[in-house]
Amino acid sequence: MNSSDKEEPDAETITSMLGFQSYWDTAYADELTNFREHGHAGEVWFGADVMEMVASWTKGLCDDISKKEVENHHENDNSEFKKDLGAWSVLDVATGNGLLLQELSKQGFSDLTGTDYSEGAIDLAQNLANRDGFDTIKFLVDDILETKLDKKFRLVTDKGTLDAIGLHPDGPIERQDNVLGVHVKTCSSWWPTGNNFMQQHER
Numbered sequence: 001m002n003s004s005d006k007e008e009p010d011a012e013t014i015t016s017m018l019g020f021q022s023y024w025d026t027a028y029a030d031e032l033t034n035f036r037e038h039g040h041a042g043e044v045w046f047g048a049d050v051m052e053m054v055a056s057w058t059k060g061l062c063d064d065i066s067k068k069e070v071e072n073h074h075e076n077d078n079s080e081f082k083k084d085l086g087a088w089s090v091l092d093v094a095t096g097n098g099l100l101l102q103e104l105s106k107q108g109f110s111d112l113t114g115t116d117y118s119e120g121a122i123d124l125a126q127n128l129a130n131r132d133g134f135d136t137i138k139f140l141v142d143d144i145l146e147t148k149l150d151k152k153f154r155l156v157t158d159k160g161t162l163d164a165i166g167l168h169p170d171g172p173i174e175r176q177d178n179v180l181g182v183h184v185k186t187c188s189s190w191w192p193t194g195n196n197f198m199q200q201h202e203r
Contacts, residue, residue: 019165021117028120032127040096041128043178045159055103062088062109062155087112091153093144094161098125102134104157115142115149 017023031042054070062085085108092101096113105112116122119141126139142148144161 024116024118025120028118028124029163030122032120033125033139035124039131041099042124044099045096051103052102052167055100055107058104058155058157059085059107089113089151089155090155090157091149092157093161094121094158095125095139095158096121097128098137098139099128100157100159101125101137102129102132105134105137105164110136112136113138113140113151113153114145115140115147116142117141 028042029038034040034042037136046054066085066087088109090104090109090113091109092098092104094112095101095116098114101112101114114122114125114137116125116139122139122141129135129137129139140149142166145165
């Protein structure tokens with residue numbers, strides 16, 4: 001006898017769970033317990049090699065952008081543009097365990113902030129950062145759709161958060177552009193990685 005739908009949810013039902021905070025709270029509670037008991041960092045999105053490649057690519061891209069900006073401004077112009085990657089304020093939305101920010105720190109970025117609406121994720125990210133010597137990375141509990149942040153960032157990264165927003169039955173895809181407007185300041189970039197709904201935005 002074939003299993004019923006109740007016994008074995010279809011792929012669409014399983015996928016839609018990613019749109020609910022309760023799913024992530026449970027997932028990160030388990031990962032936090034794993035970290036405390038065994039020191040495990042949890043899931044590395046897309047794998048360590050891909051994460052390192054993305055961080056290196058991001059550094060090269062920002063270096064190129066900064067170089068062009070400096071070339072387009074006079075030396076005595078009081079412009080905010082600088083070649084130093086430390087001038088780039090970076091926000092990783094739904095940061096999870098925060099490992100992408102650690103990789104960006106290795107590349108020379110220093111103004112790094114990670115937010116997640118799951119308190120367990122932020123606890124895990126902070127513990128990992130402290131353990132691995134990345135004490136300057138800031139981690140905050142924050143919902144990007146109802147953010148309490150008043151800072152605008154030069155660079156915003158995302159590892160599939162906008163997919164999750166689109167998967168929530170009450171989270172229409174149109175709301176994703178509102179996230180971009182709230183968090184990204186003029187002459188900034190948004191780099192979603194692994195996102196099915198949204199292409200690169202540069203403003």
